[in-house]
Amino acid sequence: MHSPPWVPTLLYHGPESVRVAKRREVKECVCVEGCPLPVHPVVITSYEVVIRDARVLSQHPWRYVCVDEGHRLKNHKCRLTKSLNTFPPTNRLLLTGTPLQNSLAELWALLNFLMPDIFDSLDVFESWFDVSEMVGERSNQRIIQQEREGQVISTLMKILSPFFLRRMKKDVNLNIPPKRELLVYTPMTPQQITLYTATLTYDHHLFSTLKNKEEKENVEYDVNGRPKRKNRREVDFSLFLQSGKKAEVEEEEVEEEEEEEKLRDFFRASLREKRECFFSPPAPKTSHVRVKLQNKMMQLRRVVNHPYLVNYPLNEDESLKVDEGIVQSCGKMQVLDQLLEALYNKGHRVLLFSQMTTLLDILEDYLSLRPHYRYRRLDGSRSLEERQSDIRDFNAEHSRDFLFLLSTRAGGLGVNLASADTVIIYDSDWNPQCDLQAQDRCHRIGQNNPVLVLRLITASSIDERIVERAASKRKLEKLIIQSGKFQAASQRERDFKKCSPRRSLPYSLTAVT
Structure with a gap:
């Protein structure tokens, strides 16, 4: 940052001990040649220091608060915005090349910081300018039609023009x-297609299962609109009861021996898997796997960027296999x-x-x-x-x-x-x-x-x-x-x-x- 030679500046940064020593300099006036009155220095600091020392800095009677990279304030609930809002709102200036990145809410957050008395409500601001239909596919004709009917963009530009000074390359x-x-x-590649399809079909299988269940289930409702409870099916709980007696059942009968055999097979398979897990020697790793299906979108991005982000093959010594x-x-x-x-x-x-x-x-x-x-x-x-x-x-x-x-x-x-x-x-x-x-x-x-x-x-x-x-x-x-x-x-x-x-x-x- 370059300033005219007659403007005194102070870098307010460093460890807390250094900042404490500089707080006195922040409050002191400096005599400048050619200026009839002493002036306060221009204090230069970082976002992190503002957050740490907001309680102290906000007590100073600042005449101007200038924020570089102003889009850092696009979230009106972030700590930096809350810290700066404790400063006296005399004059405020934002410098940014990206005042609007994702939504009108971000633009409102910047305007709210500059003029909190005028732009005090996000809901009101969004109700003035509904541009939700202007950013989708096939939106060009809708933009022109809405502009002719309601002049949304023109009105928005008239409101914003007093607060914007834009310079482009x-x-x-x-x-x-x-x-x-x-x-x-x-x-x-075929490997990517396999991984990509596997990631997608995980959800598709789940949704199709739920859909089929919903179609097969014939739900009846009582006079109060609540689903009626169905009668319990007859199920053999003999495997779970020490006495071996069958639990009482109602209506529908099931074949006892078939159900018992299914349960026995299930328990045998479960015990076999646990025994192999605990007592079998571990097989050598052949790949380094990173799979987190909690975030399917991120998993898909990994697959298309490189399948090794999901499954990186290893050498026999379990080092990464770096080859063609x-x-x-x-x-x-x-x-x-x-x-x-x-x-x-x-x-x-x-x-x-x-x-x-x-x-x-x-x-x-x-x-x-x-x-x-x-x-x-x-x-x-x-x-x-x-x-x-x-x-x-x-x-x-x-x-x-x-x-x-x-x-x-x-x-x-x-x-x-x-x-x-x-x-x-x-x-x-x-x-x-x-x-x-x-x-x-x-x-x-x-x-x-x-x-x-x-x-x-x-x-x-x-x-x-x-x-x-x-x-x-x-x-x-x-x-x-x-x-x-x-x-x-x-x-x-x-x-x-x-x-x-x-x-x-x-x-x-x-x-x-």
Whole structure:
């Protein structure tokens, strides 16, 4: 952060002992040359320190509260928002490139922080502007129709305009080369299809069982509308009773010997399994399995990203089996392998983003099979010193690094990698702004080459659903934040098409390579 030389600044950070010593400096006025009155310093701090010291800092009569990365306040119930709301609401300023990411509720949270007296009710705000039908499929005509009838977007823009000052790259002569994005659709391998189908059919079998049960069950109701209890069937409980006598039964008879034999078989099988479990020597492990069916959606994402995220094969010594199976078992990896080879031969430098650090581990295993690809890695486990060192070395003038592996959330903000000219998004984020921020790590000031963004999508899978949902969120953001007013119908249609991906590629990579 750079400030004019006449503005006194104070960095309020560090351990508690250091912060306690600086609290006196926060309250002290400083004499500035050319200014007739002493002034308080501009205090610079972090979100974490604000949360820790909110009780002390809120007692100071601040004249202005400025929050960088303002979208951190999109949840009006988060601790940071609650802490900042204890500060005097004299003047407030938010700096953000993404005021609207997922819903109008997030936009309202920012407005509520800026003007709590005006935007005091989320329910009222959402009742003013119902855009639920404007972000789904086939929504373009509904948008135009609603705008003609109710002028929802136009009214919303008029209300928001006094609170927004928006500057975009195209509004400033930054001399940044163009950026284009291509969708690269990849197939699933037989192994992925098997795992994907198994994950899906787990729920389908459950639902079909429940449905069949519901259809077969003929429920009768009494005069009060409650289901009638059915008479108990005759069941032989002799295996559970020490006396061996049959329990009293009503009506329907069952064949005694057949039921007893079924129960005996069941208990024999159960005892056999437990005996084998406790007394049989353990067999050597052949794979490292990660299966958690509590979250089916995450399991599906693991399968399409790489089957080794679910079932990683092992060697005889139970070490991970790192061989060409990493490539052959995954459709995305097969395509990525071809892409990297073509990009490497043409002298490009690549940023490869993924949501999962476990996938970055697999990518590192793959890169051990391609030792000529020099690479670096950045994720949330890296220290600040390691990050700065890797970024500096990657951006060095004569750097031989070809690839930078980054986790989307950790490497999507505050990182300048303009020396790269290609971005590969291995798996898309539900929030499109995260992927856009990741792309801006190289499409920024200092970039001298056109930037190519390649987004890998597994065809006919959850990947397509994620991309479609992200496109809907982008459409909402374009409608409310970027559109000043509606143009002619033909122009509107062209604007809406811009919300969709410009171009997509099938499994063939001829157009890229």
